[in-house]
Amino acid sequence: MIHPGSFVKQLVRDLRAQKLRTFLTTLGIVWGTVAVSLLLSFGQAFHTQMIKNIAGLGNAIVIAWPSVTSLPFEGLSKGRRIRLREDDIELVRKRATSLEAISSEYTDTLQLKHGKRTMAVDVSGVSPIFGEMRNMIPVMGGRFLNPLDEAKQRRVAFLGDELAETLFGSSDPVGQTFRLHGSPFTVVGVLKPKEQDSSYSSRDKDKLIIPGSTFRALTGEKYINLFIFTAQDVQRTEEVTDEVLAIIAGKYRFDPTDREALMIWDTTEMFQFMDAFMMAFKMFLGIVGSLTLVVGGIGVSNIMSVVVEERTPEVGVKMALGAKPRGILGQFLMETLIFTAVGGFIGLLITAGICALFPSLGLEEYVGIPTVDVQVAALTASLLGLIGLVAGFFPARAAANLDPVVAMKMT
Amino acid sequence: MSDTSKALANGNIIRMEGIRKVYDTGKIQVEALRGIDLEVDTGEFVAVIGPSGSGKSTLMNLIGCLDTPTDGHYELSGQSVAKMKKDELATVRNRRVGFVFQNFNLLPQISSFENVEMPLLFGGVSRRKRHQRVEELMERVGLGDRMDHKPTELSGGQMQRVAVARALAMDPDIVLADEPTGNLDSSSGGDIMELFAELWEQGRTMVVITHDAALARRANRQVEIHDGLITTDTRS
Ligand SMILES: Nc1ncnc2c1ncn2[C@@H]1O[C@H](COP(=O)(O)OP(=O)(O)OP(=O)(O)O)[C@@H](O)[C@H]1O
Ligand SMILES: [Mg+2]
Numbered sequence: 109m110i111h112p113g114s115f116v117k118q119l120v121r122d123l124r125a126q127k128l129r130t131f132l133t134t135l136g137i138v139w140g141t142v143a144v145s146l147l148l149s150f151g152q153a154f155h156t157q158m159i160k161n162i163a164g165l166g167n168a169i170v171i172a173w174p175s176v177t178s179l180p181f182e183g184l185s186k187g188r189r190i191r192l193r194e195d196d197i198e199l200v201r202k203r204a205t206s207l208e209a210i211s212s213e214y215t216d217t218l219q220l221k222h223g224k225r226t227m228a229v230d231v232s233g234v235s236p237i238f239g240e241m242r243n244m245i246p247v248m249g250g251r252f253l254n255p256l257d258e259a260k261q262r263r264v265a266f267l268g269d270e271l272a273e274t275l276f277g278s279s280d281p282v283g284q285t286f287r288l289h290g291s292p293f294t295v296v297g298v299l300k301p302k303e304q305d306s307s308y309s310s311r312d313k314d315k316l317i318i319p320g321s322t323f324r325a326l327t328g329e330k331y332i333n334l335f336i337f338t339a340q341d342v343q344r345t346e347e348v349t350d351e352v353l354a355i356i357a358g359k360y361r362f363d364p365t366d367r368e369a370l371m372i373w374d375t376t377e378m379f380q381f382m383d384a385f386m387m388a389f390k391m392f393l394g395i396v397g398s399l400t401l402v403v404g405g406i407g408v409s410n411i412m413s414v415v416v417e418e419r420t421p422e423v424g425v426k427m428a429l430g431a432k433p434r435g436i437l438g439q440f441l442m443e444t445l446i447f448t449a450v451g452g453f454i455g456l457l458i459t460a461g462i463c464a465l466f467p468s469l470g471l472e473e474y475v476g477i478p479t480v481d482v483q484v485a486a487l488t489a490s491l492l493g494l495i496g497l498v499a500g501f502f503p504a505r506a507a508a509n510l511d512p513v514v515a516m517k518m519t
Numbered sequence: 520m521s522d523t524s525k526a527l528a529n530g531n532i533i534r535m536e537g538i539r540k541v542y543d544t545g546k547i548q549v550e551a552l553r554g555i556d557l558e559v560d561t562g563e564f565v566a567v568i569g570p571s572g573s574g575k576s577t578l579m580n581l582i583g584c585l586d587t588p589t590d591g592h593y594e595l596s597g598q599s600v601a602k603m604k605k606d607e608l609a610t611v612r613n614r615r616v617g618f619v620f621q622n623f624n625l626l627p628q629i630s631s632f633e634n635v636e637m638p639l640l641f642g643g644v645s646r647r648k649r650h651q652r653v654e655e656l657m658e659r660v661g662l663g664d665r666m667d668h669k670p671t672e673l674s675g676g677q678m679q680r681v682a683v684a685r686a687l688a689m690d691p692d693i694v695l696a697d698e699p700t701g702n703l704d705s706s707s708g709g710d711i712m713e714l715f716a717e718l719w720e721q722g723r724t725m726v727v728i729t730h731d732a733a734l735a736r737r738a739n740r741q742v743e744i745h746d747g748l749i750t751t752d753t754r755s
Contacts, residue, residue: 118640121629425624428585430613430641432606499656509605512612513586516624 116434119442129415133444134451136411137492140404141455142462144397144488150480151393157476160302168342170349171308171373173334173354178368182361190360190369191331194320198361200337204351206344210337211235216321220316222275222286228328229271230310231288233323236400241336243302246311250282250297257296258319261327263288264296266317270462272298289326293318308334308373345376401491405477409499410493416440416503423507424515431510440504444497452489459485531597532724533582534691537642538591539646540577540747551577553747555591564715564725566735575728576621576697582726583618583695584611589600613642615684619696621728623678631681632657632666638688644712656684663742671699675702685719694718696727712737739755 123130174190197212203209214233219226238244239252246252246266257264265288272281272295281295299312323329339348349372349460351362355366423436463478527556540552551574559565567575580586581593584600586676593600595611603611625634633655639649655661661678670678679702686694699715700708712734730737736755743751 117646121633126628422626425626426608426637426641428583428612428618428620428624429638429685431607432608432609432641435641511586513580 110376113285115439115442119439119446121444122439123446126415126419129411130447132411133408133415133447134454136404136408137451137489137496138455138458140401140408140483140492141405141452141488142458143400143467145455145459145480145485146462146478147393147397147400148484149459149480151389152481153476153478154257155270155389155476158382158386160476166258167241167243168345168376168379169336170345170352170375171334171336172352173371174332175368175371179363179364179366181363184361186281188362188369190356190362192335192356193330193332194324196356196359197332197335197446200298200335200352200355200430202471203355204337204348206340206348206351208338209241210335211238211241212320212332212335213238213319214327214329214331215333216323216327216329218289218327220275220286225275227274227318229288230314231316231323233318233320233329235320238317238336241338245300245302246297247300249280251296251319252297258321261321261325262319263291263293263322264318265293265301266285266297267295268311268313268315268317269299269301270313277462285512288316288318291326339402341378342376344437345374349374399486404492405495405507408496410446412496416500416507420503420507420510421516423504424510424512424518427508427515433505436508437501437504440500441497444493444500445491447496448489448493451492452486455489456480456482456485521741526650528733530560531558532561532595533557533726534594535581536592538578538581538593539589540574540581540586541589551747552581552588555747555749557749558723559726559740561724562719562722563740564719564738565727565740565742566738567726567728568735569741569750573744574747575744579618579695579697579726579728582693583616584608585618598730604653609641613638614689615691615693617689617691617694619679619682619686619694621697622699623670625678625681625683625685627670629670630667631662631673631677634670634681635685637689638685642689652688653684656687657681658716659687660684661707676704676707679703680707680711683714691723693724693726698723698728698730700731702727708734 125330145317174192177184177186177188177190180186192212194258195211197210201207201210213236216231217228218231218248220229234253236253236255236258237245244252244266247269250266252266253264256262267281273280273400275286276284281298284295285292286295287293300312301313325363337352339345353364353370356370360369362369423431426436427433460480463480507518535557535613538552538555538557539550542549542551548645555578557578569575573753577586579681581588584603585596587601591605600608603726625631631751635653635656636649641732642650654663654666657666660683662684664679665677666671670681673681679699683696683699686696694715696715701710703711708731715734716726716737725738727734727738734739738755740752740754
């Protein structure tokens with residue numbers, strides 16, 4: 109008997125008749141959705157960017173530089189120079205029980221010749237595992253150094269992305285050759301560009317990486333510049349560091365508490381700090397987001413309840429003409445649903461628009477690229493809609509329960 | 520046999536006993552109706568007359584099931600109105616009673632067409648039939664050319680005619696009108712009177728509040744109210 113079309117007709121008519129309310133309520137939901145989704149998008153982007161930036165340094169590595177003793181030990185005076193060789197690295201690899209990986213790094217600035225160009229580049233000689241430890245991912249079509257390169261002292265090189273660009277321009281560097289310190293080298297891979305906001309020598313993008321064995325043969329260098337290692341369990345990095353210190357200190361006879369004989373940079377401390385920082389940051393976002401929701405919710409609920417109360421006489425007229433209380437509430441429900449859906453959708457579009465325009469500002473390196481989270485937008489809009497619904501429901505029900513004449517006379 | 524069939528056998532469509540209505544405004548209590556006994560037979564045309572403030576509109580609202588009496592008993596076609604559920608009341612208001620309000624009570628933001636269409640929407644009438652019916656009614660009250668006007672764009676008399684058209688939309692068997700010619704000149708007032716006479720001839724029960732002696736004379740019964748009580752009740 110009841111014609112579904114007539115319900116829709118009433119709905120459309122009322123929305124049209126109440127332009128201001130339709131506009132205000134929808135605006136409230138749009139505003140709340142945009143505010144919360146933008147906040148979270150930017151927060152997430154910032155978070156991701158920071159993680160990318162520190163990951164550029166490596167996967168929870170500890171960096172160790174042999175240096176000069178600063179404490180006298182067992183009759184030996186301070187100021188002694190500690191110099192480590194490849195067999196010391198072997199020793200640590202064998203003895204340290206919870207060690208995951210270790211690589212030495214030899215560094216020097218060497219002369220490179222390619223065609224007519226001659227330049228000085230920072231060269232590092234490392235183990236094949238170094239690539240993984242330092243998040244040096246090759247661009248498609250290339251590779252990092254492998255164990256065979258190391259074993260056979262191959263003259264192969266892995267290039268930082270900017271160095272590759274300088275040397276070979278837009279042509280594919282893999283397979284190309286150049287001369288380094290007088291010897292011919294072949295490029296096997298190029299670094300996939302990565303974010304890196306800290307380093308312990310030059311940036312990876314400018315570096316030339318060759319096998320450690322090749323480096324030693326090429327330059328005659330016996331001593332390592334530094335070494336890096338990781339623990340099997342990141343939580344136990346400190347323990348492993350102590351173990352490594354004890355092994356080196358035992359062999360070279362220096363005080364294991366000497367902070368300078370073997371200088372240590374535990375980057376996991378930075379990760380731990382970052383974790384704490386991000387936690388605080390997320391809590392901050394959560395609080396600001398919640399407050400935004402509360403403020404938006406108060407706005408939406410005020411508009412709703414005021415408007416529904418204002419419409420009590422209209423509800424009275426409708427009931428006098430035969431509208432059922434259920435119909436009046438159902439219509440109110442539908443209206444709120446429409447405000448919410450439309451408001452949420454517009455909010456999402458605005459957020460997406462802002463996120464799309466954002467990269468053109470060139471702030472990526474600092475705050476990352478915000479992306480819209482549809483779920484967050486939908487959730488925000490729904491929450492605001494729900495608040496509006498609750499705020500409007502009780503006055504709507506109260507109006508629908510009055511005698512029509514009483515409702516009509518309400519002002 | 521049920522109450523309904525007894526009432527129908529008696530011909531009573533409206534039966535009120537000891538109806539009182541007290542308005543409680545907080546500070547003072549106004550006893551607008553002080554014990555009304557009224558029986559109206561199916562097909563009667565009752566004119567309700569009386570001075571301003573005597574309780575005519577109050578009585579009409581109660582007859583139309585738009586308000587609840589403070590005291591007393593009211594049966595519509597033998598059915599106790601007090602016992603009706605909200606949805607039953609809605610159906611009565613929608614299908615059985617056509618109400619013309621003293622102050623029209625048209626919704627101001629929508630067109631007169633849409634105002635007249637409203638009871639049909641609540642009655643679940645299909646779009647095609649709604650349009651047909653609204654157009655027919657608007658022609659009937661002489662406003663075929665004012666369908667897209669909003670109430671605020673109409674004169675008092677035109678609004679009154681829209682209110683009449685709206686009351687008739689669902690083809691009710693009881694027409695209740697509160698001063699339906701109050702804002703009309705004698706010519707359009709006459710048209711409404713003709714319309715009401717026609718509705719009555721078709722067998723409807725009419726209760727009309729009026730100050731208009733000509734309209735009151737058209738009715739077959741005159742009920743006079745003074746100070747919340749029926750003082751005279753004459754059939755012609
Ligand atoms: N909602 C209300 N609250 C309080 N008092 C009311 C209310 N409605 C009506 N009254 C009072 O009840 C009495 C009867 O009012 P009612 O509207 O029924 O008079 P009426 O006979 O229709 O008058 P009129 O011819 O002027 O329309 C009046 O004294 C009026 O002031
Ligand atoms: Mg009155």
